[in-house]
Amino acid sequence: MFILIKREIEDHLAYFVGAIFLSAMIIAILISAFYYSEAAGNEPVFFFLSIPAIVVLTIGFSSMGASQMYTDRNRKISTFLSSLPVTRCQILTARIITGVLAILVVLVPLTVAGTILWRLFAPPIPIFPGLIFDLSVVTFLMGFACYCLGLQTGWTTSRITPSLGGIILTCVFVPLIMIKGFGPQIKIILLLFIIASLIRTWQKFKHTAL
Amino acid sequence: MSENVVEVQNLAKYFDGRCVLDGINLKVPRGCIYGLLGRNASGKTTTIRILLGHERPTRGRTFLLGTDSTNLSAKIHGRIGYVAEGHNLIQNYRVGRLVKLCKNLSLHWNDKFFNHLMETFRLPMDRRVKDLSMGMRAQLNLSLAMAIDPELLILDDPTLGMDTVVRRQFLELAIDVIQKQGRTILFCSHILSDVERIADRIGIFAAGKLVVDCPLEELKTRVRKLRVIFAEAIPQNLYLPEVVNLQSQGREMIITAVNWNQQKQAILETYKPASCSELPMSLEDIFIECTKPISIPIQVEKWEM
Numbered sequence: 001m002f003i004l005i006k007r008e009i010e011d012h013l014a015y016f017v018g019a020i021f022l023s024a025m026i027i028a029i030l031i032s033a034f035y036y037s038e039a040a041g042n043e044p045v046f047f048f049l050s051i052p053a054i055v056v057l058t059i060g061f062s063s064m065g066a067s068q069m070y071t072d073r074n075r076k077i078s079t080f081l082s083s084l085p086v087t088r089c090q091i092l093t094a095r096i097i098t099g100v101l102a103i104l105v106v107l108v109p110l111t112v113a114g115t116i117l118w119r120l121f122a123p124p125i126p127i128f129p130g131l132i133f134d135l136s137v138v139t140f141l142m143g144f145a146c147y148c149l150g151l152q153t154g155w156t157t158s159r160i161t162p163s164l165g166g167i168i169l170t171c172v173f174v175p176l177i178m179i180k181g182f183g184p185q186i187k188i189i190l191l192l193f194i195i196a197s198l199i200r201t202w203q204k205f206k207h208t209a210l
Numbered sequence: 211m212s213e214n215v216v217e218v219q220n221l222a223k224y225f226d227g228r229c230v231l232d233g234i235n236l237k238v239p240r241g242c243i244y245g246l247l248g249r250n251a252s253g254k255t256t257t258i259r260i261l262l263g264h265e266r267p268t269r270g271r272t273f274l275l276g277t278d279s280t281n282l283s284a285k286i287h288g289r290i291g292y293v294a295e296g297h298n299l300i301q302n303y304r305v306g307r308l309v310k311l312c313k314n315l316s317l318h319w320n321d322k323f324f325n326h327l328m329e330t331f332r333l334p335m336d337r338r339v340k341d342l343s344m345g346m347r348a349q350l351n352l353s354l355a356m357a358i359d360p361e362l363l364i365l366d367d368p369t370l371g372m373d374t375v376v377r378r379q380f381l382e383l384a385i386d387v388i389q390k391q392g393r394t395i396l397f398c399s400h401i402l403s404d405v406e407r408i409a410d411r412i413g414i415f416a417a418g419k420l421v422v423d424c425p426l427e428e429l430k431t432r433v434r435k436l437r438v439i440f441a442e443a444i445p446q447n448l449y450l451p452e453v454v455n456l457q458s459q460g461r462e463m464i465i466t467a468v469n470w471n472q473q474k475q476a477i478l479e480t481y482k483p484a485s486c487s488e489l490p491m492s493l494e495d496i497f498i499e500c501t502k503p504i505s506i507p508i509q510v511e512k513w514e515m
């Protein structure tokens with residue numbers, strides 16, 4: 001399994017580099033937002049910061065999932081791997097673990113930086129203490145949902161479907177988060193979507209001729 | 211341990227309503243080199259793909275090393291070497307990286323033998339697979355499949371793209387290494403001389419059916435091609451059992467039949483032919499006769515031994 005995960009990471013290294021770059025960029029923007037808002041005596045405007053970040057994350061993760069499946073299908077990677085002591089289940093599991101790792105590469109530094117900044121620049125009014133945790137969980141679930149949709153749409157020979165999948169999902173999730181916030185409802189919706197999407201991906205991947 | 215390394219039971223496969231395989235039954239015993247022959251799109255590759263679990267059958271079951279093909283574990287895959295038609299290697303990888311990946315994923319890797327093959331074939335480790343010639347890709351695929359010391363080697367047109375010298379080298383290697391160790395080979399090729407050189411047993415596919423399944427020597431002795439000339443017109447009610455091909459022109463009739471014996475000769479004599487002579491047949495002739503579209507409707511029967 002480790003070899004398969006390593007292979008997936010090496011094949012999609014660009015996404016991991018992109019994830020690190022994105023994470024670093026958001027942290028830099030956060031620091032400057034906190035610093036300048038405190039200097040100016042205003043609260044940081046997270047709303048305007050979060051929208052482009054969410055859009056980039058959703059498109060990025062869905063394109064990663066789509067890319068993994070699309071390149072597999074086009075280059076017949078699973079066909080080759082299936083001739084080795086590897087099962088389809090292992091191939092897909094390794095792929096999903098890689099996707100989770102890519103999401104964590106963005107999220108873990110962001111969560112750590114967010115927590116530190118929160119403590120350094122404590123807001124004047126009391127705020128729900130689990131906000132950063134909730135925010136991280138929802139972002140993770142949203143990233144993973146996008147990734148799952150990417151996996152599902154990528155397992156097709158069409159070029160249009162994978163591209164459209166990410167855009168449609170972004171259009172659905174961004175307003176959903178804006179309306180519902182980061183509460184338990186959105187977590188349940190995302191979890192249900194992830195489960196359904198993974199089951200469908202597994203069915204398609206298992207039963208398609210390699 | 212199962213005696214039959216490969217087993218196919220009443221296999222049928224339809225693609226968009228088109229029948230590709232129609233009730234195939236096949237058994238390959240351990241230690242056998244089985245040559246699978248057939249024209250293009252006769253169902254050889256589909257059978258192999260179903261055997262390996264790459265494709266699902268419409269009907270019937272297939273077994274590899276005693277395990278159902280739809281449920282092959284990683285361990286079973288590790289005992290099977292496979293060279294796919296067209297060599298499905300990861301094209302954008304360098305040879306070295308692909309070799310490393312295969313080596314790391316394999317349950318068993320014969321480094322000494324693999325290096326020997328790489329030296330024999332002179333394969334560059336630093337080049338990308340897509341930059342290799344067709345022949346070199348074939349050599350690489352063969353080397354990877356053979357390096358795992360497979361219990362069963364499935365070769366789907368393995369010598370495709372190889373020059374004569376390399377093809378001969380490969381066949382000699384296949385014979386030496388695999389046969390010495392009592393391994394089983396399921397070998398599918400369009401180059402009949404290759405099959406004739408190494409196969410113990412032959413299976414011939416025609417229009418999705420396995421029309422021949424018997425040992426090579428047996429096949430050569432059992433198939434007869436006869437030129438029958440009648441004094442007048444060919445009898446309308448002529449019937450001979452186990453005829454695979456029958457062509458007629460004027461008073462002359464060319465009959466290709468299996469299991470030709472005194473009894474069948476006697477049946478033919480009842481139609482009072484003016485002359486009856488036997489024509490020599492090579493494996494290629496037998497193959498062509500078996501896969502030729504027949505001019506009159508004849509029940510093509512499977513010959514089993």
